[in-house]
Amino acid sequence: MCSIPDFLFLIEENAEVLYNFTVTFYVALIFDFYRENKMSQTEEKLENNADKILAEAVRKSEMIEKDIAVNPKKYRVLTGDRPTGNLHIGHYFGSLKNRVRLSRLGVPTMILIADYQVLTDHDAFDKISQNTKQLVIDYLAAGIEPGKDVCIYPHSHVPEANQLMVPFLTLVSSSELDRNPTVKDEIEKSGMKSVNAGMLTYPVHQAVDILFCKGNVVPVGKDQLPHLEVARLIARRFNNKFCPENPIFPEPYALLSKTPMIKGLDGSAKMSKSLGNTIMLCASEDETAKLIKKAKTDQERHISYDPVNRPEVANLLQIISLCTGEEPEAIAERIGDGGGGMLKSVLTEALNEELRPLRTKRAELENNMDYIRSVLKEGVVQAREIAVKTLEEVRSVMNMEI
DSSP: OOOHHHHHHHHHHTHHHHHHHHHHHHHHHHHHHHHHHHHHHHHHHHHHHHHHHHHHHHHHHHHHHHHHTTOGGGOOEEEEEOOSSOOBHHHIIIIIHHHHHHHHHTOOEEEEEOOGGGGGTOSOOTTHHHHHHHHHHHHHHHTOOOSSSEEEEEGGGOHHHHTTHHHHHTTSOHHHHHTOHHHHHHHHHHTOSSOOHHHHTHHHHHHHHHHTTTOOEEEEOGGGHHHHHHHHHHHHHHHHHHOSSSOOSOOOEEEEOOSOOOOOTTSOSSOOTTTTOOOBTTOOHHHHHHHHHTOOOOSOOSOOOOTTTOHHHHHHHHHHHHHHOOOHHHHHHHHGGGHHHHHHHHHHHHHHHHHHHHHHHHHHHHTOHHHHHHHHHHHHHHHHHHHHHHHHHHHHHTTOOO
16 A cells, blocks of 8 residues: 555646546546437437327328228329238238228229348248248238239339339438338347348338339338338438429328237237237138137136226237127127137137138139239239339439430
8 A cells, every 4th residue: 555645646646647537537427418318309309200290190091091982093002011921810900901992992002012021031031932922812812803903013023113222222311221110120029130231221122112103002000100201201302302393203191000909819919920829811710719719818707898907808809899890898798707718709700700701712712823823923014014114204303314
């Protein structure tokens, strides 16, 4: 140990160093405080902005819903799925039935099979072709009728559309893509340790899918609104930069689903193929009954509809309601003291009844793969015709004609 005089001498000899250290320390504290405060303000602004976007999306969706039945040709719907496997009842009630409804109203409908996007977070690609055909079977079995106004196609076969990716990428910043909450969620769910550029630019590719065909309505859930905002942003920036007098791209609006999200049979927040808590559309009636028998409920015998305190029971009642049109509260009252066994029995009967025509049609289509391939090929021809025209317009306004 050093004596007090020695200690004072050391302080005197190193006064400048100590002073610089102290200044640096306090500057760092001030900077950290400022940064945290700034981040907090930024997060608050983003949250407020998200609330405004949602409120406007809900308002516009309600307007479109009223108008689309009267003026179906005024709109072009872009919707679709990634070919990662068969569709389940969550897809059926959440989006597939709505696609059938819109197409039967006469709304021009582009149904995209996003096969390229499988590569962003799935290592397995050996079943993409098989899964693509299975999606088409599910679409047709559910009631989609391909033709002049309904086009089904995989986007890997529409090169003219994919060429739009390059100019579109120049219209967004890396920080805007980094902040996208849907991308963050997909990265977290996939468990990716290193994020590939395909995943980071996922929203831009979705913008390509929407804008190449000048889709102006996209049926989505609220969780997909950030992706749609990127498409709207790109459309607006492209038009402002290259063709302000005669805009090429419409700014697409969301048609928000009114169907409540179906939870997994195990009580998970969402029905998911990866979690194995689903009922596939291709499942047989016996398989459906076995899966429902294993569904999670609770210990209380009397059946009541209480989504907050009894979410698993409420979920099964909601599925019955989607099949029959009866209110879940009325179904619960009817079952009453019949308990979980009766609840599952009622659900099995209702769901098998709802899916019976689809499954019959599905079995027929499974034996006619030549027709399924022809639907895809015809869809590709239709999509490419649209994409060629759009690409010509884009090249023209960017002064890239030869």
